[in-house]
Amino acid sequence: MPRPNNPLLSAERIRRGALEIIDTLGLEELSMRRLAEHLGVRAASLYNHVATKDELLHDIANAVMDQVDVSGFEQDWATGLTIWARSYRAALAAHPNLVPFIASGPARREASLRRADAVHGGLTRAGWPQRYATMIGASTKYLVVGGAMGSFSAGFVDDAAVYDDRYPNLDHAHLLRRHASEIDNDSFELALAALIEGLHQLYGTLPAHGAPNSPEE
Amino acid sequence: MPRPNNPLLSAERIRRGALEIIDTLGLEELSMRRLAEHLGVRAASLYNHVATKDELLHDIANAVMDQVDVSGFEQDWATGLTIWARSYRAALAAHPNLVPFIASGPARREASLRRADAVHGGLTRAGWPQRYATMIGASTKYLVVGGAMGSFSAGFVDDAAVYDDRYPNLDHAHLLRRHASEIDNDSFELALAALIEGLHQLYGTLPAHGAPNSPEE
């Protein structure tokens, strides 16, 4: 007689295990065989719950991106942009090893479109022409992705000797690694503030702002 | 008697062949075996000229990055920043499939340090405190890398039907793919202009600008 015989695996458990490996060992170290081992199972078993490694990664990426908050656009556009950018950045920073994957692939999933719609809608409702709304959304994304990705300061090894006196302007470069995340965050905030400041100025010059959108392009 | 017997391969030819595969088929499609086939040779032969696949990729990345121009810092800092950012972006855009690799790994090579030194030096000579010079360099890099990377508009498939009426604010989203590179470029220029505008304002508030750098942090 057949019993419930509760299963060893589930899509959720697989996703969690995969993200653990990504966070601790890196994206390159994630293999279906290693993941299976991590879960006390054989590689083939994973395919009862997950179609493909690539789809698994997309599912994980979507879960990470669900932390992004676009609710601020119910207030003014600048608040919406700020909350969006910061929560977006925080979501990526929580899983830095996954950023290259999230940032390279296009995102055509439901939730991702809803977010894009909220950003675009928040900006156009505030009076930005469609074309500007698109560009502002793109610019902000560049800043977030670039900031989460490059981890600018990680490029400098934590060893003053490397720089000796050949690069006089980098005499403090060896300090960067230690304060990397702090500097990364400050740089991001600086750029975000400058961007929004610049946009505020541009906003004042818009012909029909506040009025219903004029056709453009 | 031994003759010159000129070799089939060279590091240069391997690099060129690899970049051809990356540009046409994508980074994921590059394998040492496929590269060898592309060059009319066997995989093992490559290792007479190249230490490792990873090192090969770094060498290619360095060649691409050699197109970046930091000479503008000999003029004013805003010109330097603009020329740097644009040439940086152009270098990456010339080989989009390589961007994830270039952007994820730290760059501790000679040429890369020279560029960082030129940027940092140009900014500090103009009166920016060290800490700001670091942040401005980082911010600009975020913009360039994010812009070259995400290819924001590629996230929207070129099919209006997908969006139907569920996302009213994305009613022009299907146009994005067609004008993707144009919008990407305009968004980048918008953000760069806003950043530099914001920095100009900040520059005016610096305590001792023009004077020798005051010690900080």
Next chain:
DNA sequence: ACCTGAACACCGTTCAAGT
């Protein structure tokens, strides 16, 4: 319904053997 051993078509890299 779910797990698995075995297999297939791939990888990057090494190395003794050839010229």
Next chain:
DNA sequence: ACCTGAACACCGTTCAAGT
């Protein structure tokens, strides 16, 4: 000096076989 076949330790994925 340079190219190569064969091998090693890996991949992602499929599938018939088991329970």
